[in-house]
Amino acid sequence: MIIGWGAISVTVTDSRSDNGCSGDAGAGFIGLEVAAGARKHGAEITVLEVAPRVMGRALSEASAAHLVGRHERAGTSVRTGVLIERIVDDGHGRAAGVLFAGGEVLPADLVVVGVGVAPATELAERAGLPVDDGVLVDATLRTEDPHIWAIGDCCRFPLPSGQPVRLESVQNATDQARAVAAAITGEPAPHDAVPWFWTDQHDAKLQIAGLLDGHDRMVLRGDPDADGHSVFCYCGERLVTVESINRLRDHLAARKLLAAGFSPCAADVADDAVDLRELLAVTAPAPRSTAP
Template sequence: MTGVPIVVVGAGHAGFHTALFLRDEGVEAPIVLVDGLDGPPVQRPPLSKSMLLGEAEPRLEFRKPEFYAARDITLLHDTVARIDRERHLVRLGSGRALGYRDLVLATGCRARHLTVPGSGRAGICVLRTPHDARAIRDALGRADDVVVVGGGFIGLEAAAAARKRGCTVTVVESLPRLMRRVVSADISDHFRALHEAEGVRVLTDTTVHAFDGDTRVRQVVLADGTRLRADLVVLGIGVDPEVELARDSGLAVGDGIEVDTALRTSDPSISAVGDCSSFPTRDGTRRRFESVQNATDQARVAAARLAGRTVEFDAVPWFWTDQFAAKLQIAGLVPDPEAETETARIGDAADAFSVLHFHNGRLTAVESVNRPSDHAAARRLLAQDTSLRPDDARIPRFRLPGTAALRTG
């Protein structure tokens, strides 16, 4: 194919799927996928799950290399140093200039690091890339005492993997409860009890003061002076969106690259999708999500618009995490703990239940533990603005509409 290409910066879930959906939409322009990592684009969910367990390495590649040639998608292993918006050019780290018809920023996020004394010692790891995951996986084979800093999804998945591999594990979380930013207190309590039952020590309302040791970390020093033995530390304290390229180009940036409902930035020839983008939501606020679902759904919307079919991004967000024998799936956004909300719990089993959240009488979110049919039904209900009310969910043996047909036992 000839002509000025559509250039996609970043080959994670958002970038890869943008290129894929552009071809599915019938776009015939050349597509160039620019990414700084060597090798074909890879998916990230297995990195904090099956990859750390030390078993056979999962397949990470979205597609085999020949797929890209067949779809006339050029993979360019390089970085973008600067965007020349006036000339519609990107300046690459290699010195090359690449013209674009449209530019899609799918730059993702970078893992946060702790800046405390001793944070540069060996044995302190983050988990973001395949290289990170392999390093942690190999280190777990030699480690006895593991400290995980951060009680979010990534930290708790890493803690579960480390414990399964026989390590002594302590989780250090600065907030009052685990996964506080994304789940309700009921779910936090359930997963804390699960981890503690599996032998993980959980410390909340606790911060790290320093890392002690020689060339390697040997101890984690907490703010109250407590010292935890550690020959491996995994940091799971969140991520920051990669916005520098956009900011340096004069695009609107807040907590992410700001886009409209069609995922256009302040420059209509530049889009932003995935973890790096901040978009307007139904309630009038601006949000940024870090999830595979969000990346894929936004890629679909951006590709459709670049193909000449403008649609608005208004997908129901959903998230999931696997920890020990528990799969947590969340549809919608769990309300802020300070908001006036009602909840209803369905399911009688201690290890399989769902928590329904209502705000002003309207269903806003469903958290499901080991009840995948509830999750599937919740996503459909939230997408159609269901009329389900709190009193309905409190009827004995209540089931979400549509789950009966989904149940297999």
């Protein structure tokens, strides 16, 4: 079973009885990945989320609804807007279910609770470094002490726009590790890699380029009822995020578009016949001539 409380919580469960189990999953990426895996092995799964919809911080409403549909078609029940009061004990020190605030009990064989993460900043604090939901660093990932850098989930760094963020992802950590290695070896440069993420759920590979914060419109590329499609998210006329489901070519193009700071018009994005990579090549400045 899998449960979560709070918008970013995750829980995981599995069956310890011959009758299978009821599973509840915090509706973040990890919880939904576990729900998909458990369902594939025959477990009965219920996904629980306290927020009005799943993955509200990380995904557009369109992409989140599409993933929920895939889970439901696979036999998983998805419930949002629920408040978990406590885990019910069977009287022998083992979980027997989950009690909701309204009094309903969802039976479960096993409950594993994950409640999100908080950055471990104690060492940085003892070193006298500024912290604020993470170790504060500059654009080169250097702390206030010029001999100390911080990377990965524990650091809060500025985006090229100046907005400070803390990202919890494998790709962010490896990108930042490369940036700090270059700085230590004498080639410091601002860390400006485009954030990107991925998740595999049932037969869907979702790949995200950019950060969703602040979008006000979406443009669909491809057919959601076919094998793959993408959702391009804009803030005004500026492209901020691209969510691609089983569309690797769109994802790779999106990372290049965002890195170049180029926002294609909605008509080009919606036209699946338009090659976004060629569009970027056409708009890119010509290389400088080296002729004498």
